[in-house]
Amino acid sequence: xAGHGSDYQRGHMDIAEQSATYELVMGMxxxxxxxxxxxxxxxxxLFCTHTGFxxxxxxxxxLLALGVFFLRAKPAEAGAH
Numbered sequence: 001x002a003g004h005g006s007d008y009q010r011g012h013m014d015i016a017e018q019s020a021t022y023e024l025v026m027g028m029x030x031x032x033x034x035x036x037x038x039x040x041x042x043x044x045x046l047f048c049t050h051t052g053f054x055x056x057x058x059x060x061x062x063l064l065a066l067g068v069f070f071l072r073a074k075p076a077e078a079g080a081h
Contacts, residue, residue, distance in 0.1 A: 034067040 042060035045051045051059070 030071055034064065034071060038064045038067070 038060045041063055042056045045056035045059055046053060049056075
């Protein structure tokens, strides 16, 4: 803990590195989850149904395309602060 002899001042620390790390981890989690979901869908359809390789690959590709469309970064609204 910061004692009485500390130079720490609450609210005056630059947190740019922590913010960048948080954004990186959240992005990796988001995109990694999409890739894992598409992989699980592909292998489930391939081995547990009669869809075959091509049908499984197309379905996984559609999931990836929809995921990229819905998970991509949205531009900030014009009037937002």
